[in-house]
Amino acid sequence: MLTGYVIVIASFLYVGLLFAIAYYGDKRADAGRSIIANPYIYALSLAVYCTSWTFYGSVGRAATSGIGFLPIYLGPTLMVVLWWYVMLKMIRISKANRITSIADFIASRYGKSQLLGGLATIIAVVGIVPYISLQLKAVSNSFSIILKYPAIAAPDSQAAIPLVADNTFYIALLLAAFTILFGTRHLDASERHEGLVAAIAFESVVKLLAFIAVGAFATFVLHDGFGDLFARATEYPQLQKLLDFSGSSINYTSWASLTFVSMLAIMFLPRQFQIAVVENVDERHLNKAVWLFPLYLLAINIFVLPITVAGLMHFPAGNIDADTFVLTLPIAHQQPLLTLVVFIGGLSAATGMVIVETIALSTMVCNNLAMPLLLRLNVLHLHERADLSALIVGIRRGAIVGVVLLGYAYFRLAGEAYALVSIGLISFVAVAQFAPAILGGMFWKGATRRGAICGLSAGFLVWGYTLLLPSFAKSGWLPLAFVDHGLFDIAFLKPLELFGLRGLDDITHGVFWSMFFNIGAYIGVSLVTTPSLAEQIQANLFVDAQRDSGFRRSESLRDSASVAELINLVGRFFGQRHTHDAFEAYALQRGAKSARELSADADLIHFAETLLAGAIGAGSARVVVASVVQEEPLGIDKVMNILDEASQVIAYSRQLEQKSRELEIATTELRSANQRLQELDLLKDDFVSTVTHELRTPLTSIRAFSEILHDNPALEPAQREKFLGIIIKESERLTRLINQVLDLAKIESGNAEWQSGEIDMREVLEDALSATSQMFKEKNIAVEMQLPEDLPLVVADRDRLMQVMLNLLSNAAKFCRENGRIKTGIARERGNLRIDVADDGIGISVEDQNFIFEKFRQVGDTLTKKPQGTGLGLPICRQIIHHFGGRLWVVSTPGQGAMFSFTLPFDGRPAVAPPEAGLAQRYGT
Amino acid sequence: MQRSGIHGQRLIAIFLLGCLLFNYPLLYLFNIDYHVFGIPLLYIYMFVAWAVLIALTAAVVERKSD
Numbered sequence: 001m002l003t004g005y006v007i008v009i010a011s012f013l014y015v016g017l018l019f020a021i022a023y024y025g026d027k028r029a030d031a032g033r034s035i036i037a038n039p040y041i042y043a044l045s046l047a048v049y050c051t052s053w054t055f056y057g058s059v060g061r062a063a064t065s066g067i068g069f070l071p072i073y074l075g076p077t078l079m080v081v082l083w084w085y086v087m088l089k090m091i092r093i094s095k096a097n098r099i100t101s102i103a104d105f106i107a108s109r110y111g112k113s114q115l116l117g118g119l120a121t122i123i124a125v126v127g128i129v130p131y132i133s134l135q136l137k138a139v140s141n142s143f144s145i146i147l148k149y150p151a152i153a154a155p156d157s158q159a160a161i162p163l164v165a166d167n168t169f170y171i172a173l174l175l176a177a178f179t180i181l182f183g184t185r186h187l188d189a190s191e192r193h194e195g196l197v198a199a200i201a202f203e204s205v206v207k208l209l210a211f212i213a214v215g216a217f218a219t220f221v222l223h224d225g226f227g228d229l230f231a232r233a234t235e236y237p238q239l240q241k242l243l244d245f246s247g248s249s250i251n252y253t254s255w256a257s258l259t260f261v262s263m264l265a266i267m268f269l270p271r272q273f274q275i276a277v278v279e280n281v282d283e284r285h286l287n288k289a290v291w292l293f294p295l296y297l298l299a300i301n302i303f304v305l306p307i308t309v310a311g312l313m314h315f316p317a318g319n320i321d322a323d324t325f326v327l328t329l330p331i332a333h334q335q336p337l338l339t340l341v342v343f344i345g346g347l348s349a350a351t352g353m354v355i356v357e358t359i360a361l362s363t364m365v366c367n368n369l370a371m372p373l374l375l376r377l378n379v380l381h382l383h384e385r386a387d388l389s390a391l392i393v394g395i396r397r398g399a400i401v402g403v404v405l406l407g408y409a410y411f412r413l414a415g416e417a418y419a420l421v422s423i424g425l426i427s428f429v430a431v432a433q434f435a436p437a438i439l440g441g442m443f444w445k446g447a448t449r450r451g452a453i454c455g456l457s458a459g460f461l462v463w464g465y466t467l468l469l470p471s472f473a474k475s476g477w478l479p480l481a482f483v484d485h486g487l488f489d490i491a492f493l494k495p496l497e498l499f500g501l502r503g504l505d506d507i508t509h510g511v512f513w514s515m516f517f518n519i520g521a522y523i524g525v526s527l528v529t530t531p532s533l534a535e536q537i538q539a540n541l542f543v544d545a546q547r548d549s550g551f552r553r554s555e556s557l558r559d560s561a562s563v564a565e566l567i568n569l570v571g572r573f574f575g576q577r578h579t580h581d582a583f584e585a586y587a588l589q590r591g592a593k594s595a596r597e598l599s600a601d602a603d604l605i606h607f608a609e610t611l612l613a614g615a616i617g618a619g620s621a622r623v624v625v626a627s628v629v630q631e632e633p634l635g636i637d638k639v640m641n642i643l644d645e646a647s648q649v650i651a652y653s654r655q656l657e658q659k660s661r662e663l664e665i666a667t668t669e670l671r672s673a674n675q676r677l678q679e680l681d682l683l684k685d686d687f688v689s690t691v692t693h694e695l696r697t698p699l700t701s702i703r704a705f706s707e708i709l710h711d712n713p714a715l716e717p718a719q720r721e722k723f724l725g726i727i728i729k730e731s732e733r734l735t736r737l738i739n740q741v742l743d744l745a746k747i748e749s750g751n752a753e754w755q756s757g758e759i760d761m762r763e764v765l766e767d768a769l770s771a772t773s774q775m776f777k778e779k780n781i782a783v784e785m786q787l788p789e790d791l792p793l794v795v796a797d798r799d800r801l802m803q804v805m806l807n808l809l810s811n812a813a814k815f816c817r818e819n820g821r822i823k824t825g826i827a828r829e830r831g832n833l834r835i836d837v838a839d840d841g842i843g844i845s846v847e848d849q850n851f852i853f854e855k856f857r858q859v860g861d862t863l864t865k866k867p868q869g870t871g872l873g874l875p876i877c878r879q880i881i882h883h884f885g886g887r888l889w890v891v892s893t894p895g896q897g898a899m900f901s902f903t904l905p906f907d908g909r910p911a912v913a914p915p916e917a918g919l920a921q922r923y924g925t
Numbered sequence: 926m927q928r929s930g931i932h933g934q935r936l937i938a939i940f941l942l943g944c945l946l947f948n949y950p951l952l953y954l955f956n957i958d959y960h961v962f963g964i965p966l967l968y969i970y971m972f973v974a975w976a977v978l979i980a981l982t983a984a985v986v987e988r989k990s991d
Contacts, residue, residue, distance in 0.1 A: 070971060071947075077975065078943040081982050227963030240958075252949040259947065293981035298975050305968060673978050 018199045022182040024200030039288035046293045047204035051353040052138035055425045056323045062308040063322030066242030075262030077294040093545040098614040103364040108621045109441040110449035112536035114619035117368035127430025132407030132421040135350040140168040176404040183359040210345020215303020218310040233309045257508035262434040270360035362399035367617025373468035389575040417475035433459035436522045445539040448529045455522025467510040696729040740872040747879040758793040768805035775813040786825030794904045808837040808875045815841035839898035844892040935985045
């Protein structure tokens, strides 16, 4: 029945079936009638998450930690609910940027960095290759067990089986061949592998059905349903602990941390990213996947505990490894068909994982390790080789074979080592290190390349130290001492109790510290570094991806290259025909008739880079395009545009500065004008009050004496005459004052009427002297005259000049002593006529010399002597002289008389506006 | 495609509900030695809660599908 041959043939037939399905799927896809463009296929293909670790390992885990096998399925259930935010965005970003792997995503986000891509690839390879080995080990074990049917024995150790007889080796080779055939049909890795996805979906169905079959068998055939099964279990007290959280089974902290880690693993395991993002056909498929996939997980887990319990009940403790219960239970009950079905189920679980992981890892290795190395070493001789597409395909295929063989080798070497059997969760934590860089990169524009590098490196190192190395030590490959005593015997650095953190299981401990350092370094370094231009561009593309579905790249400083060169370059990697088609399609899209009409702008370069990225990864694509484009200088007009814009902005801001400065100046001027006005205001008040006072004084006298005369009709005639005389004199004084005020006001305001004519000064002087001769005679003052002949005529107003002369002479007369002497004279002086009037009175002190020219000011003791004049005479004279372009001043020494002089130019200049014109203007007149 | 905010909010609520249902406080409550039809209570709770979560997600997502 179930002989060796049957089994072997069955297995190879099964793999053959996979080939057939894949082939059919691809054929349908090429014909345009895809079979996988359907949300159910998408959801089923996501179930590649369940590997042989699920198929066999869940039961094994349940046997030791009871319900603790469940968190790694609950995590994905929870995470998938959030996919509407996270996964949708990831898919959109990846489609837009032709991202083909996790490493590519990270590299692309952080400025198309080759370093980051390489780092991510190394982390993925180190974390996942042992996981692949685990699958191969499961295959080998299941082969070994089933081949012994109907006997049950532990699987043979690998060392015993020579390579050529090792079925697993052939399975591995077949898987590599399958992957090569159906995973590298197209050069552009961003194109979907429809056949492959169809095969994976098929495998998901097979393993689900197989598991349910054996579960149903254990529950309903071996027992009478769940109730019966668990009731029987109560007879075995040691089984009780499996059914709850007590005792040796899982604790709540581990539960939570496993849930958390699996939440990240469902997205960042390379095979999950490959299926969920890269192979996604239509983002609307997410809708179904979001609940169908958890439903699958639920279905495949319902029977785990029943199988475990049944197995533990059937096989006394210790003999049979619980991992194998799914297989050994049917064997033990003589069920050949079921056994075969289970075996095939396990085979599908393992092969599915290997195929998808291999594609994912080989893409990463090819694009992020091989290509950069080749480019750097210039082995490709880019300028010589015409067609590199074959080379790239070759590299990718080589990488596939390499990854599979590496997995096989590790499996052979590790054998039963702890380092292999425990690798499942350790791998989960490894891929969890991608979470900060990717999730952060999708939502935070401030994340920088250096932050990502530091975060990833820190997380990876801590992961290696707290999880990977201890597993090696527990396998005997490294001295155990460093686990027990810490590195260099420093207890603080014990890998399982880092920095003294105790009480956590290994995985939780590792998760905590690796995430701590990863996130800490990522955020910390990102905050202190600034993103480069390339990073900023990519950050915008990624973070804003949800909003703009028809995103157009903004202008950025790029070199220019000719279109033909670009097409040629891309063609060398991509295949000439493919490239030509792609560019023609692009040209049509842009409205040009053919690719020849395209202009080499930033958009075209981006398109070329993106196209190339599908083949060799974003980082390498950028390097390649840059290498061609570098020789050309920057387009001068592009630079000018940018400079122009910048200078416009600068000019505008200068204008603003200018305006604000002008505003300041205007304000200052206004302020000082206001101040001056206020001063003048005060002066005006002064003037008004003084005038009022001066007017009031004589009026008071007039009134007073008038009243006396009125009230005292019987006054003596002599008295009456005296009083009347005073009244007359005061009235005259008042009249004089008023006239003078009006005069002054008129002159100051410029409203005075000037009648200019040619004047002979001599004549004026003589006339003035005769007019004032009476005053001189009264005081017996002698008058001297010095009047030269031949004086030029001046242009002035005769009456006004008379006014001045009269004023000066009468002043002189007033202040002269009795029997004094007055000297007058006219002289020529530098284009002016100078007229002097000197007396020998008491003189004027220096302070008073300026004083007397001010309005209403009079010299003399105002307390003891009554004012003799109005105080306006001299100011008026000064105004008059100024009007005709001359000066009026006084020279005097106290006690030795005073000499008043004024000058008049020969050609009387027109009036210069007197300083207080403004004030007078306010009062009109 | 556009989805309204309420759609996303509901999904977040389901996520939070799931976190609550499957972690310490509630798990502790159901961690008792009680059998329903012979089946341990915790076991039933797990799978029933899980199914409910899936059903809620399906309801939100499917109703909103264009």
